[in-house]
Amino acid sequence: MNSHLSAYIRRYIDLTEEEDALFQSYLTPATLKKKEYVLQQGETCKSRYFISQGCIRLYYIDQKGSEQIVHFGVEHWWITDYDSLLSQTPSHLNIQAIEKTELLELKETALIQLYAKIPALERLFRVIMERTYVACQRRLEYMFSLNSEQMYETFITSNPQFAQRIPQYMLASYLGITPEYLSTLRKLH
Amino acid sequence: MNSHLSAYIRRYIDLTEEEDALFQSYLTPATLKKKEYVLQQGETCKSRYFISQGCIRLYYIDQKGSEQIVHFGVEHWWITDYDSLLSQTPSHLNIQAIEKTELLELKETALIQLYAKIPALERLFRVIMERTYVACQRRLEYMFSLNSEQMYETFITSNPQFAQRIPQYMLASYLGITPEYLSTLRKLH
DNA sequence: CGCGACGTTGATTTGCCTCAACGATTGTGG
DNA sequence: CCACAATCGTTGAGGCAAATCAACGTCGCG
Numbered sequence: 259m260n261s262h263l264s265a266y267i268r269r270y271i272d273l274t275e276e277e278d279a280l281f282q283s284y285l286t287p288a289t290l291k292k293k294e295y296v297l298q299q300g301e302t303c304k305s306r307y308f309i310s311q312g313c314i315r316l317y318y319i320d321q322k323g324s325e326q327i328v329h330f331g332v333e334h335w336w337i338t339d340y341d342s343l344l345s346q347t348p349s350h351l352n353i354q355a356i357e358k359t360e361l362l363e364l365k366e367t368a369l370i371q372l373y374a375k376i377p378a379l380e381r382l383f384r385v386i387m388e389r390t391y392v393a394c395q396r397r398l399e400y401m402f403s404l405n406s407e408q409m410y411e412t413f414i415t416s417n418p419q420f421a422q423r424i425p426q427y428m429l430a431s432y433l434g435i436t437p438e439y440l441s442t443l444r445k446l447h
Numbered sequence: 448m449n450s451h452l453s454a455y456i457r458r459y460i461d462l463t464e465e466e467d468a469l470f471q472s473y474l475t476p477a478t479l480k481k482k483e484y485v486l487q488q489g490e491t492c493k494s495r496y497f498i499s500q501g502c503i504r505l506y507y508i509d510q511k512g513s514e515q516i517v518h519f520g521v522e523h524w525w526i527t528d529y530d531s532l533l534s535q536t537p538s539h540l541n542i543q544a545i546e547k548t549e550l551l552e553l554k555e556t557a558l559i560q561l562y563a564k565i566p567a568l569e570r571l572f573r574v575i576m577e578r579t580y581v582a583c584q585r586r587l588e589y590m591f592s593l594n595s596e597q598m599y600e601t602f603i604t605s606n607p608q609f610a611q612r613i614p615q616y617m618l619a620s621y622l623g624i625t626p627e628y629l630s631t632l633r634k635l636h
Numbered sequence: 637c638g639c640g641a642c643g644t645t646g647a648t649t650t651g652c653c654t655c656a657a658c659g660a661t662t663g664t665g666g
Numbered sequence: 667c668c669a670c671a672a673t674c675g676t677t678g679a680g681g682c683a684a685a686t687c688a689a690c691g692t693c694g695c696g
Contacts, residue, residue: 320592328588341581377566384573391580392530394587399517401590402623403509406684426643434591439684441644595652615675628652630676 260285260362262310266334270385271378281379284372285362296337296353296361303342303349305363309335312359313423317431318350327431329397330356332420336386356424406435407443449474449551451499455523459574460567470568473561474551485526485542485550492531492538494552498524501548502612506620507539516620518586519545521609525575545613595624596632 259282267273273281290296290312297303299318307314314331316339328351331337342349343366373380400409410433414421421429430440448471456462462470479485479501486492488507496503503520505528517540520526531538532555562569589598599622603610610618619629 318588326588326591328584340577341584344577344581373570377569380566380569380573381562384569384576387573387576387580388529388533391576391583392533394580394583395517395530398583398587398590399507399515401587402515425641427641436685437643438645438686442684445644614673616673625653626675627654627677631652634676 260310262334263308263362266308267382271382273376273378277376277378281372281376282362284368285364288361288363290355290359290361292355292357294355296355297339297342297349298352299350300348301342302346303339304367305365306336306338306343306369307353308362308364309333309337310360310362312361313356313420314353314359315356315424315428316351316353318352325431327428330420330424330432332423356428401434406433406439407446409433410440410443449499451523452497452551455497456571460571462565462567466565466567470561470565473557474553477550477552479544479548479550481544481546483544485544486528486531486538487541488539489537490531491535492528493556494554495525495527495532495558496542497551497553498522498526499549499551501550502545502609503542503548504545504613504617505540505542507541514620515623516617519609519613519621521612545617590623595622595628596635598622599629599632 259279263282263285264278267278267281285308287310288307296307296314309331311333314335314337316328316331316337317325318328320326337353339349339351339353341347342351369379369383400412404412410429413429413433426440426444427437430437433440435443448468452471452474453467456467456470474497476499477496485496485503498520500522503524503526505517505520505526506514507517509515526542528538528540528542530536531540558568558572589601593601599618602618602622615629616626619626622629624632
């Protein structure tokens with residue numbers, strides 16, 4: 259039983275102790291070393307992963323052959339490639355540990371069984387999805403409305419602790435700018 | 448009873464005829480003239496809307512005072528401002544009919560009651576949310592990976608019929624470029 | 637110690653914006 | 667039903683944010 263996960267779930271739905279235990283019995287812990295992969299492009303995604311400890315990046319390789327970071331995941335985030343997972347088609351994403359990371363794996367086939375046993379889980383994952391979507395939407399709006407300097411400052415001020423954990427070239431990729439340009443932005447304070 | 452909506456629902460979940468009728472009894476039809484608003488910035492969003500006929504845009508006013516289109520909605524799309532709806536805070540979005548549009552309004556308070564009466568609806572709206580999120584994610588990836596010309600061509604080829612229904616300045620806004628620049632792109636074929 | 641990964645700096649280039657002006661089309665009130 | 671205004675798309679000149687390319691310094695690690 260993972261108490262972090264129990265507390266996380268309790269923020270969204272009420273489960274009995276038995277339901278909580280049943281849910282968690284379907285989860286498989288895994289530990290990743292830095293730079294190890296959860297998923298590599300070409301594979302079909304079969305699971306969602308709850309990050310109990312550590313830091314993850316999702317990225318793909320664009321036409322020019324360079325890495326584009328889609329987003330990051332940290333403690334208490336669920337991460338997966340929803341596109342591949344839900345359509346069961348090969349993924350174009352790579353999901354990789356940035357540092358030593360502990361995950362709980364939830365197989366999608368198991369989740370589908372669990373929905374029948376614990377209907378409240380439908381709500382849990384609906385709410386998670388809603389919040390994830392709103393975050394994605396906000397990011398789109400930032401990209402439309404802010405220039406690179408403003409995006410950098412917004413990121414730094416809203417994720418002060420997290421910004422320390424990732425190398426600058428990854429942040430640059432996430433923001434959609436080059437490492438060189440991020441470097442000049444930082445000079446301007 | 449709206450047969451389009453029934454068919455739409457059946458693509459995702461199975462409802463009995465009684466459940467379908469109950470669900471639809473909670474929906475209120477509305478007709479919008481061109482340029483009428485479903486929601487204006489500052490209001491708190493209370494409902495989701497199923498578009499039975501017509502075309503909608505969601506946009507906000509950025510710092511410079513110009514309209515930025517977030518996305519469009521057409522027949523058989525659910526549209527709302529999820530951020531405002533779920534947090535019950537004032538919206539920064541405007542939702543407006545581009546042409547004469549027929550909607551079915553589903554109040555969020557009603558939906559919350561309905562979740563208890565028809566648990567399968569949890570699944571319906573979870574699946575809708577998942578698909579909506581994947582679409583948002585794809586759009587982010589396009590913005591990172593494609594230049595304006597490629598984004599324009601992608602939009603035109605994947606939405607050939609829809610592109611005819613909206614003025615070019617709205618498409619330019621959606622793509623994140625100026626109408627002037629879109630005009631020069633079109634010259635290049 | 638030596639190599640590779642990471643960050644920085646500067647010169648040059650470019651994709652796209654801004655601003656201004658001008659047709660074409662649409663719509664509306666007299 | 668016409669006249670005028672408003673809306674929409676186009677064109678061109680000039681400017682800027684950010685990319686590209688190349689080179690170099692530094693640090694951490696095998």
